[in-house]
Amino acid sequence: MTEETRSLAQTNFDQVKFNLDWNSLTALSGLEGGLVDGDEVYHLGRLVNDEIQTDFLREGLETCKDHHGEACERPKNVLKTSLTAEEPPDLRFLRVIDVEQKCLVPLPAGGTYVAVSYTWSPEPYTSLLKENIRDLEDVSGIEIDRLPPTISDAMEVVAMLGxxxxxxxxxxxxxDDPRDKRIQINRMDIVYRYAALTIVAAGSSSEGTSDPGLQGLRPGTRKISQATATIRGLQFVETQSYLDETISRSRWYSRAWTFQEHLLSKRHLVFTRTRVVFFCAKD
Structure with missing residues (x-):
């Protein structure tokens, strides 16, 4: 029998369906109103691990796909054929990272993709330029150790998600190509609206700081201190700050274009400093 755990502070479930770090994903569907014990309402508490429980990353997405139907799916008339002149013009120039072959490729016919929404850090990591595009299109042309941690971590998450x-x-x-930048920037709404999922990197809170990556994915990237207490046989655990407060304090939230990406996407996997949360258009 699992020992009952109560939280010391209220937790906000209004905007979140699946908190993917929790020990029991199947129990989450009844938590919006809290756990009822007699005439009093309690909210579930938990100790947050230093590393993400990766099994739940894929399970949250699969649960949405299996049960939410068209409400969370992209339009079906966009990526049915190869990227040719007959393809809708907004997608003719879409290039993506192949996380298996570690190179840039055009999105294949009928292919699905994950987008990442993040803010740039000041370090001189690899960027796509006119001079290196051919190198990055070669198999294994993308050198992982020269990427921003957020992008290399996102590649790992994409693989975890299948x-x-x-x-x-x-x-x-x-x-460094004004024409390509203009074409792609004008299609940002298409990119995020038609993504199967958007990974949101909301872990950094300060301007000009190093890229922390997707915190909790790698050892040592997420450190959490929680108070615990046992009172009359019941274990109490200090909860983390409200999710909306955590996100609103992040550097990601302060940027107009990242907020737009958030509004356009139908599914989100949000990485903050202390947790990972999946939510979608049905929430």
């Missing part, structure tokens, strides 16, 4: 393609502006837009 997907193959990732869209990240740094590597999918030619940064």
């Amino acid at each position: 997907e193959r393609y990732l869209w990240a502006d740094r590597l999918c837009i030619i940064q």
Whole structure:
């Protein structure tokens, strides 16, 4: 029998369906109103691990796909054929990262992809340029250790989710080509609206800081201190701050274009400093 755990502070479930770090994903569907014990309402508490429980990353997405139907799916008339002149013009120039072969490719016919929404850090990581585009299109042309941690971590998450393609502006837009930038920027709504999922990197809170990556994915990237207490046989655990407060304090939230990406996407996997949360259009 699992010992009952109560929280010391209220937790906000209004905007979140699946908190993917929790020990029991199947129990989450009844938590919006809290756990009822007699005439009092309690909210579930938990100790947050230093690393993400990766099994739940894929399970949250699969649950949405299996049960939410068209409400969370992209339009079906967009990616049915190869990227040719007959393809809708908004997608003719879409290039993505193949996370298996570690190179840039055009999105295949009928292919699905994951997008990542993040803010750039000041370090001189690899970007797509006119001079290196051919190198990055070669198999294994993308050197993982020269990428921003957020993008390399996002590639790992894409593989964990059973997907193959990732869209990240740094590597999918030619940064020193004004024409390509103009074309791609004018299609940002298409990119995020039609993504199977958007990974949101909301873990950094300060301007000009190093890229922390997707915190909790790698050892040592997420450190959490929680108070615990046992009172009359019941274990109490200090809860984390409200999710909306955590996100609103992040550097990601302060940027107009990242907020737009958030509004356009139908599914989100949000990485903050202390947790990972999946939510979608049905929430």
